[in-house]
Amino acid sequence: MTDExxxxxxxxxxxxxLAELYDRFGRVAYGLALRILRDxxxxxxxxxxxxxxxxxSADRFLAERAKASTWILTLVHRRTVDLVRxxxxxxxxxxxxxxxxxxxxxxxxxxxxxYERRLVQEALRQLPPEQRExxxxxxxxxxxxTELAERLGQPLGTIKSRMFTGLxxxxxxxAQAGLEQSLH
Amino acid sequence: MPDDAHSLVAPYALDALDEEESHAFEQHLAVCERCREDLxxxxxxxxxxxxxxxxxxxxxxxxxxxxxxxxxxxxxIVPLQRRRRWAAPLGAAAAIAAAVALGFGVWSxxxxxxNDAFTSVLAKQGAKLVPMGDRxxxxxAPDGSAAIALTVPPAPSGKTYEAWVIEGGTPKPAxxxxxxxxxxxxxxERSVPPGAVVAVTVEAAGGVDQPxxxxxxxxxxx
Numbered sequence: 510m511t512d513e514x515x516x517x518x519x520x521x522x523x524x525x526x527l528a529e530l531y532d533r534f535g536r537v538a539y540g541l542a543l544r545i546l547r548d549x550x551x552x553x554x555x556x557x558x559x560x561x562x563x564x565x566s567a568d569r570f571l572a573e574r575a576k577a578s579t580w581i582l583t584l585v586h587r588r589t590v591d592l593v594r595x596x597x598x599x600x601x602x603x604x605x606x607x608x609x610x611x612x613x614x615x616x617x618x619x620x621x622x623x624y625e626r627r628l629v630q631e632a633l634r635q636l637p638p639e640q641r642e643x644x645x646x647x648x649x650x651x652x653x654x655t656e657l658a659e660r661l662g663q664p665l666g667t668i669k670s671r672m673f674t675g676l677x678x679x680x681x682x683x684a685q686a687g688l689e690q691s692l693h
Numbered sequence: 694m695p696d697d698a699h700s701l702v703a704p705y706a707l708d709a710l711d712e713e714e715s716h717a718f719e720q721h722l723a724v725c726e727r728c729r730e731d732l733x734x735x736x737x738x739x740x741x742x743x744x745x746x747x748x749x750x751x752x753x754x755x756x757x758x759x760x761x762x763x764x765x766x767x768x769x770i771v772p773l774q775r776r777r778r779w780a781a782p783l784g785a786a787a788a789i790a791a792a793v794a795l796g797f798g799v800w801s802x803x804x805x806x807x808n809d810a811f812t813s814v815l816a817k818q819g820a821k822l823v824p825m826g827d828r829x830x831x832x833x834a835p836d837g838s839a840a841i842a843l844t845v846p847p848a849p850s851g852k853t854y855e856a857w858v859i860e861g862g863t864p865k866p867a868x869x870x871x872x873x874x875x876x877x878x879x880x881x882e883r884s885v886p887p888g889a890v891v892a893v894t895v896e897a898a899g900g901v902d903q904p905x906x907x908x909x910x911x912x913x914x915x
Contacts, residue, residue, distance in 0.1 A: 527763055531756055539755070540748030553755050557762070564763045569816055575733060582740035590708045625744040633745060647709040648742045654704040655711070666700070673703035673735075680738035 512577035520567035527564055534578070535560070537622060538585045545589045545651050546596070555592050559585040586648070593651040632682040640675030643668060702728050706735035716835065719819075720884070723836035810840035810880035823891075826910040829876075831891045833915050837884030841891065843910060845872035848895060855900045857908075858883050859890040867891075869900040889915050 512533065518526035538559060542552035562584055570580050633641050646657050654672070658665045698721040704710050705718050722728055814820055817834035824830050829843035841856060848854050848871055856879055857864040868882040885891060892908035 522767055524760060524764060528756070528760055531759060535756060536748075536750050537743050537746075539751035541743045541746045543748045544746035553751060556751065556755060557759050560759045561762055561766070564766070569818060569820075576737060576740075579737045579740040582743040583736055586739070586743065587708055622744070625741075626747060629741050629745040632741075644707065644742065647704065647707040648739060649746060652709060653711045653714075654709045657709065669700045669704060672707060672709065673700070676703050676706060676735045676738050679741070680734055683738060683741055 512581075516563075516567050516570050516577045516580075519564065520570065527560070530563070530581075531560060534581050534585075537582070537625075541582070541585060542589045544649050545586075545593050548596075551592060551596060552589075555589045556585070558592075559588045562588065590651040628683065628686050632679055632686060635682055636675055636678055640671045640678065643671035644675045644679065647672060698725070699728060699731075702731045703735055706732055706739045708739075716887075719835045720837055723838065809878045811842045811878045814838050814840045823912045823915055825891065825893075825912045828910055831881075831885075831912050831915075833885050837886055839881040839885040839891065841877075841879040841881060841893070843872075843877050843879065843893065845877060845893075845910075847872045851898050852895050853898050853900060854893055854909075855896045855904070856881055857892045857894065857904055858885050859892060860886065860888065864892070864904050866900060866902060869896075885915055887915055891915065 510529075512530075515526050515530055515533075519530055535556065538556045539552055542555040542559075543549065546552050546555060563581060570577065633644070636644070642661070643657065646652050646660070647654070650657075652660065654665060654668050657663075658668045661668070698718060701710060701714065701718045701721075705715065710718060722732065811832050814832040814834050815822065817836065817838070820832055820834040822830050822832055825841065825843065828845060829841060831839055831841050833839045839858075845854060853869045854872060855869045856867040858867045858881065859865070865883060868879060870877060870879045881891065890912055892904075892911035894904045894906040894908050896905060
């Protein structure tokens with residue numbers, strides 16, 4: 510079943526579909542949240558909030574022309590960044606994170622995840638370093654363009670330009686890689 | 694500002710704008726086809742970056758907590774009554790108003806294919822539903838577009854209903870409409886920013902520049 514079809518089942522309040530959606534995207538969502546928040550408990554909160562938001566608003570996806578995975582991961586990223594900016598004030602406090610057993614991976618999901626990860630990491634490597642830096646600090650750091658400009662000592666216009674060029678180039682590289690893959 | 698706005702599309706796709714900049718860009722997006730197209734492509738690339746973050750699997754308990762909470766908040770989808778006398782959109786608005794009136798915290802949008810102003814606003818990402826007394830609700834989207842769904846009888850002869858957007862205590866006219874037996878959907882003819890209030894008064898036919906009556910229905914602060 511496509512992600513889009515699954516999301517449309519979720520829109521119909523199908524819990525089984527939500528569980529399946531979590532199996533497909535939960536791990537990448539958690540990895541992203543953990544990278545941005547650097548805190549297991551907060552990362553779990555972010556993922557929980559995001560999936561509940563998906564549960565409540567999956568029907569709105571029907572109205573948009575985007576891939577389901579883009580919609581889902583955009584939502585996860587947005588929520589996580591909001592959280593990291595809110596929590597920034599409380600960075601100093603240690604948080605209890607009792608070790609819990611990790612969920613067993615489904616073999617096909619693990620393989621797919623590894624493939625996607627290599628694809629993206631390879632594409633990022635091909636970007637000029639200042640563009641890669643702008644994307645990484647912006648996307649994984651949760652920094653605003655203004656904070657980035659300050660941190661790097663660059664004019665705001667330069668940061669915007671690096672983000673635009675970097676992201677456009679990334680889009681092209683991924684499209685190319687995807688095309689190559691489908692030809693094999 | 695127009696040129697500046699286009700340059701925000703990449704930072705926006707990366708969620709690298711602050712709240713104010715984000716809001717301003719969303720207003721721009723509503724009227725810029727080029728930016729909407731650019732954003733779609735850039736967002737897809739940005740979403741791929743999620744895969745670049747390597748990490749451990751989440752604990753098994755997280756999945757359970759999510760499913761439990763979802764079960765508890767099961768959205769209430771009010772079945773649509775497609776009545777022949779009214780255009781289908783009114784059925785959608787009625788379903789929404791019923792959900793609001795019955796106090797459901799979670800509301801679920803209607804089926805694709807309905808295209809009244811109210812459903813269109815709610816279809817936008819980030820849109821929210823704000824109750825308006827006990828007769829209906831206002832849908833507001835981050836780009837400022839908004840619509841009312843309200844149950845009111847036809848206005849008395851020589852009178853009309855008028856919608857207002859009240860910002861900083863100043864009411865601005867936002868369209869006139871008549872009531873109906875059933876649900877009325879009203880497109881709000883001006884932008885509704887956060888902090889505003891939407892209200893409805895009964896006025897002389899044709900509408901007036903400033904309300905002469907106390908509102909017969911109003912939202913809280915948007």
